[in-house]
Amino acid sequence: MLKLLFTFVLLLVLSNISYSQQVSPAPQLTKQDYLKKSKSQKTIAWILAGTGVTSVIISIATIDGTEIFSSIEGNNKPINRFGILIFGGCIVSLSSIPFFISSGKNKRRAMSLSLKMEQVPQLQIASLVNKPNPSVILKIRL
Numbered sequence: 001m002l003k004l005l006f007t008f009v010l011l012l013v014l015s016n017i018s019y020s021q022q023v024s025p026a027p028q029l030t031k032q033d034y035l036k037k038s039k040s041q042k043t044i045a046w047i048l049a050g051t052g053v054t055s056v057i058i059s060i061a062t063i064d065g066t067e068i069f070s071s072i073e074g075n076n077k078p079i080n081r082f083g084i085l086i087f088g089g090c091i092v093s094l095s096s097i098p099f100f101i102s103s104g105k106n107k108r109r110a111m112s113l114s115l116k117m118e119q120v121p122q123l124q125i126a127s128l129v130n131k132p133n134p135s136v137i138l139k140i141r142l
Contacts, residue, residue: 034110038103045099052093059085 029037063082117132124131 029109031110034106038106038110041099041103041106045096045103048096048099049093052089052091052096055089055092056086059089 059082116135118135119130120133121128122131123129
């Protein structure tokens with residue numbers, strides 16, 4: 001009987017939570033928010049790309065031909081060091097690609113949002129009068 005009562009109370013609490021509304025809904029992002037987000041993502045992407053390319057170029061420029069030939073003979077410490085720098089630089093450069101993509105998406109979202117004054121018919125005393133009301137326009141391209 002106690003298990004049945006506990007199960008009933010648990011289901012009652014879970015059902016109350018699942019059918020409740022949010023007290024404070026998530027705020028809608030504006031055009032400025034999307035542009036700011038796009039700019040910061042693009043900055044991060046350029047920093048990652050520049051760091052990766054610089055790492056690869058520096059590791060290739062500082063490798064010495066004698067170290068390559070000594071690694072062929074059996075001492076592979078220099079190649080491992082430069083290989084890790086090259087591999088790490090490539091990974092960092094490739095990690096900038098998702099930031100470029102999301103930056104472009106956020107910029108397109110910002111450009112599709114606009115604020116416009118729409119003329120909306122409203123009833124005033126005994127007639128309909130067109131009054132301007134602010135509206136947000138969202139263009140969705142299919």
